[in-house]
């Protein structure tokens with residue numbers, strides 16, 4: 505059954521990238537429809553339980569990144585608050601230490617010896633001006649080897665890089681992309697959003713037409729356009745954006761899948777989200793000798809009932825559910841949280857944080873497929889594994905906007921045959 509309407513652009517997937525693509529087409533005067541198999545939001549979706557609001561795992565919006573530029577262009581000004589870094593702790597050997605966010609806390613921290621403090625101080629001073637283009641194609645591990653840091657300083661730098669990029673695979677991760685991400689955090693900081701990332705999803709959803717709960721089964725090229733076969737019938741489009749979340753999901757929809765080569769594995773995490781009746785102390789603990797991180801999303805953001813808190817505990821790199829849950833609960837206890845007393849507990853054993861990470865062996869960000877790399881002019885792609893700009897949500901929003909623009913251009917040069 506064909507519904508009759510001919511869309512300029514149909515977007516497959518209503519996560520951040522697909523919604524950004526739809527908003528871009530709509531704001532440029534095109535007719536766009538975003539088709540989403542579940543609820544809009546994808547991995548940036550929030551859930552409400554017993555008065556607590558949960559992102560899917562810890563989510564921090566980079567304030568100086570390309571993503572916020574896309575949001576602001578569409579009149580979305582995210583409201584939130586920075587995490588209180590001075591209250592953060594680091595864990596090593598089962599003990600807590602001062603977080604080393606800047607020179608003063610660095611000097612006080614017991615996580616580093618005197619030599620480690622000097623090495624990290626030098627690195628902190630040089631990071632803002634580091635030319636990341638010269639690091640593209642070098643892995644984080646190779647870069648750290650070159651720096652010749654002591655074990656304590658290297659452990660700390662690796663922990664901060666995990667926190668900034670979500671990646672624990674430093675042998676594969678491109679140092680150019682990772683250091684750019686660190687620079688972004690140091691320059692402009694991040695924000696924990698009031699009410700979670702629903703702000704972004706609701707803002708973008710209001711700027712384009714979205715059909716939720718409708719899965720796209722296939723894309724069938726026809727003269728001058730594409731038939732989008734969905735659970736609810738066939739939509740006809742002049743162009744399509746595939747924003748399905750991962751390279752595999754995109755390949756599955758493309759009739760003639762392009763050869764993107766080996767893009768590497770998805771970046772994964774195990775997540776323990778907790779709604780708590782009281783605010784725990786310290787709450788924020790970044791593991792130095794373990795790839796674990798506990799953060800309070802609320803407070804500072806408003807996501808919990810009065811006096812309560814929302815904690816997110818993460819293991820960078822998911823393994824088996826049983827082992828990860830055990831480690832997440834142990835790390836929560838180190839952060840002063842007793843998981844047994846949580847009002848709400850949600851364990852997400854294996855979340856895909858990003859479809860791929862920028863791989864050093866592919867030249868870093870430049871090695872990710874372009875939005876137009878489908879072999880078909882009328883079909884573009886987007887997501888956090890697409891395009892040469894940004895990581896995580898920044899990449900999704902930036903590639904979403906670019907894919908929407910390219911799709912509308914293709915649509916405007918196409919006449920569909922009725």
Ligand SMILES: Cc1cc2nc3c(=O)[nH]c(=O)nc-3n(C[C@H](O)[C@H](O)[C@H](O)COP(=O)(O)OP(=O)(O)OC[C@H]3O[C@@H](n4cnc5c(N)ncnc54)[C@H](O)[C@@H]3O)c2cc1C
Nearest residue numbers: 517519520521541546547561563564720749887896897900
């Ligand atoms: C635990 C965790 C923590 C994170 N923390 C941060 C952070 O702090 N900062 C940051 O910048 N980023 C963070 N991210 C990354 C960020 O959430 C993602 O980069 C972003 O949300 C991905 O958006 P997307 O649109 O590219 O993909 P997705 O959100 O995966 O959206 C794809 C959508 O397509 C739909 N879909 C797929 N196939 C079909 C089909 N055939 N028909 C219809 N619909 C389909 C899916 O249902 C889904 O909704 C985090 C991610 C996770 C998991």
